Amino acid sequence: MGELAIDIAFLKRYAKLQPPVRRAVDAAITKFAEHTHAGLHLEKLSGARDPNVRTIKINDFYRGVVLALGGARYVLCEVLPHDDASAYAVSRKFGVNQALGVLEVRDQAGIEELERKWPTTPASADGIFDSVATRDLLRLGVDEDLIPLLRRISSDQQLDSLTRLLPPAQAQVLTGLAAGIGFDEVFNEIADRIVSGADPDDLAAAARRTSDRIAFVDSPVELAAILAKPFDAWRVFLHPTQRSLAYRETFNGPALITGSAGTGKTVTGLHRAVFLAGRLPDDGSRVLLTTFTRALADALGRQLYRLTDDPAVRSRIDVISIDKLAYEIVAGNRKITVADDDSLSRMWAAAAQAAPTTLNRAGQVTRRSAAFLRREWEQVILAQQLTTMEAYRDAPRKGRGDGLRAPQRERIWTAIHGVVAQLAAQRSRTHLQIADEAAGLAARSPARYRHVVVDEGQDLHPAQWRLLRALVAPGPNDMFLLADPYQRIYDSQVSLARLGIEVRGRTHRLTVNYRTTHEILQMSVKVLAGEPTIGLDDEADTLRGYHSDNHGGAPEVAEHNDRSGELDALVDRIDDWLDQGVEPHAIGVAARTGKLVSDISKVLTGAGIDVADDKRGIDGVRVATMHRMKGLEFQCLAVVGLDAGVLPAPNAVTSVTEDPHAHREDLQRERCLLFVAMTRARDVLYLSHAGAPSTLLPGGAS
Numbered sequence: 001m002g003e004l005a006i007d008i009a010f011l012k013r014y015a016k017l018q019p020p021v022r023r024a025v026d027a028a029i030t031k032f033a034e035h036t037h038a039g040l041h042l043e044k045l046s047g048a049r050d051p052n053v054r055t056i057k058i059n060d061f062y063r064g065v066v067l068a069l070g071g072a073r074y075v076l077c078e079v080l081p082h083d084d085a086s087a088y089a090v091s092r093k094f095g096v097n098q099a100l101g102v103l104e105v106r107d108q109a110g111i112e113e114l115e116r117k118w119p120t121t122p123a124s125a126d127g128i129f130d131s132v133a134t135r136d137l138l139r140l141g142v143d144e145d146l147i148p149l150l151r152r153i154s155s156d157q158q159l160d161s162l163t164r165l166l167p168p169a170q171a172q173v174l175t176g177l178a179a180g181i182g183f184d185e186v187f188n189e190i191a192d193r194i195v196s197g198a199d200p201d202d203l204a205a206a207a208r209r210t211s212d213r214i215a216f217v218d219s220p221v222e223l224a225a226i227l228a229k230p231f232d233a234w235r236v237f238l239h240p241t242q243r244s245l246a247y248r249e250t251f252n253g254p255a256l257i258t259g260s261a262g263t264g265k266t267v268t269g270l271h272r273a274v275f276l277a278g279r280l281p282d283d284g285s286r287v288l289l290t291t292f293t294r295a296l297a298d299a300l301g302r303q304l305y306r307l308t309d310d311p312a313v314r315s316r317i318d319v320i321s322i323d324k325l326a327y328e329i330v331a332g333n334r335k336i337t338v339a340d341d342d343s344l345s346r347m348w349a350a351a352a353q354a355a356p357t358t359l360n361r362a363g364q365v366t367r368r369s370a371a372f373l374r375r376e377w378e379q380v381i382l383a384q385q386l387t388t389m390e391a392y393r394d395a396p397r398k399g400r401g402d403g404l405r406a407p408q409r410e411r412i413w414t415a416i417h418g419v420v421a422q423l424a425a426q427r428s429r430t431h432l433q434i435a436d437e438a439a440g441l442a443a444r445s446p447a448r449y450r451h452v453v454v455d456e457g458q459d460l461h462p463a464q465w466r467l468l469r470a471l472v473a474p475g476p477n478d479m480f481l482l483a484d485p486y487q488r489i490y491d492s493q494v495s496l497a498r499l500g501i502e503v504r505g506r507t508h509r510l511t512v513n514y515r516t517t518h519e520i521l522q523m524s525v526k527v528l529a530g531e532p533t534i535g536l537d538d539e540a541d542t543l544r545g546y547h548s549d550n551h552g553g554a555p556e557v558a559e560h561n562d563r564s565g566e567l568d569a570l571v572d573r574i575d576d577w578l579d580q581g582v583e584p585h586a587i588g589v590a591a592r593t594g595k596l597v598s599d600i601s602k603v604l605t606g607a608g609i610d611v612a613d614d615k616r617g618i619d620g621v622r623v624a625t626m627h628r629m630k631g632l633e634f635q636c637l638a639v640v641g642l643d644a645g646v647l648p649a650p651n652a653v654t655s656v657t658e659d660p661h662a663h664r665e666d667l668q669r670e671r672c673l674l675f676v677a678m679t680r681a682r683d684v685l686y687l688s689h690a691g692a693p694s695t696l697l698p699g700g701a702s
């Protein structure tokens, strides 16, 4: 009996085919799957760089490209129009990475072209890889026959031309070395995936190790299930690091998975939740899968349903936002009133107005702002559960800017207490107060869950972490946490260890961005301006090794004189995308303020473009604030209104005279916000501004 595997490239291409072509593909590969042992209708091409590559007829216009692994085992690699399939099949060469043991493919014809074109010695005296020994290149998995060509590279442009033709793993180590990262560090990045003694001729064994790209299909039913949801490659293909984390038998306590935007944290969390639920006994034990907002929890629920159709597994996982969970615990069957944002804002504004004045650093008479008072309450008082003025007077205020003397603290306490008393008088509470109360109740009850999986952990508040800690008994596989400190866009700065969640020795980092192109990622990372950040584990986080293997067009920054010109251009751009066949729901528009969002929505609607409206059940282009973009993704994304006066948002940034430390932190949060927005783009990113550009845009002076 033969064996059949699918390459992720095949599935991605298949997903984009017109339905009649898809049906032809289904028919051809079903027949092929039934007869793999016979090597049915496989054609060998003359001039092929790789003797194991074949093509298979799909219809008169399309062909599939197949790799023979030996012994009636095949991988479906690509499906392309006839001539492209032939060109692909002739030019590609497969091999086994000698460090990682995985199956790789390179564009051999392209490499031969460079060999012919490039001078035999570097143009300048210095070759980029002069300082790297050949032995070290081989230890990193670079193919031996590439070494002479590598020695001829003397510019970034040459390196870029070559790496586009190489398998991602080799391109990645070469790019790292060329960027000046030392051998030891590059080696460490791959160390846990190294396989010793991989047989360079055993393509089948190599294919089995390539779980992020190649999936073996055990039956026609499984094949049909994969082809039925071709856009959901994440269900089937996992990076070895993702797989080892999601399917690890035991973590001896809470595990923290970090990784910046698009590295598959959510995907890893979903697989973990399904894995853990699948092993639970049928005695009412449950898994909690939670995240920051209701919209994100709904999205998680939908993905979970795509990942597993096993009713027993589904029924053991509660997918719920942290606020809703806290509410249900506190309210039980009653109804409790949650303070709405508008009236809260009014209360804080009134408290700020009534608060006594102080002299700032510049000697000016000022008042504490409403934002300051609210943050002080949430991030110091509620975070540390301070219930008396005396406790507040002595409390640490880490990450909250300038120190405050005792008399200042007393005045601030009084102002804050006024708002808390008003809330109590109205019998209403904020979500954070409810989380705090829920944590207390949970701590006094038996643990509700056997396992807790948390997505978007970077923005949770200490009260919410206390609740989660109390919901699961400490022990093996208790908590599986996913977070990216570079996407922290609210105020919480949390040390998990201080909340009784000890992740030391169980933190892992994901580095491959699967969502965004290299070009979009490069620009997005520049927005962060190299500012370091501290993770939930109290360690400095780094973006080292963070990369995307996909290439596409460079992001565009469009400059306009005024807002109406900018929004007219946005309409044209969205019309272009729609004309190109992009589905409306795969288009996103992000802006910094709610006012801009409503202006944009009006202009789009006026131009006949449907704007998504969940409440009214309208499907369309999603227009939302940058905050609401968290966790989402779009094939084409516009981030607009990036003017100097809009981003950073003046009301979200403490002035440098009031408090330089808080000013820096606030600016960093605005950078993270822009980073979150930009990294929602999959293929195309369009940025625009009216008048002077935001200083946070790469190239701007912040």
Ligand SMILES: Nc1ncnc2c1ncn2[C@@H]1O[C@H](COP(=O)(O)OP(=O)(O)OP(=O)(O)O)[C@@H](O)[C@H]1O
Pocket (backbone or CB within 6 Å): 212, 233, 234, 237, 238, 239, 242, 259, 260, 261, 262, 263, 264, 265, 266, 267, 268, 484, 487, 513, 514, 515, 630, 631, 632, 633, 679
């Ligand atoms: N191994 C994989 N193979 C293919 N696609 C993947 C893989 N892992 C993740 N993806 C896809 O990459 C995209 C980003 O994944 P995901 O949303 O899990 O990342 P994330 O780290 O949670 O992102 P963010 O923090 O930016 O919200 C999704 O479209 C997901 O389906």
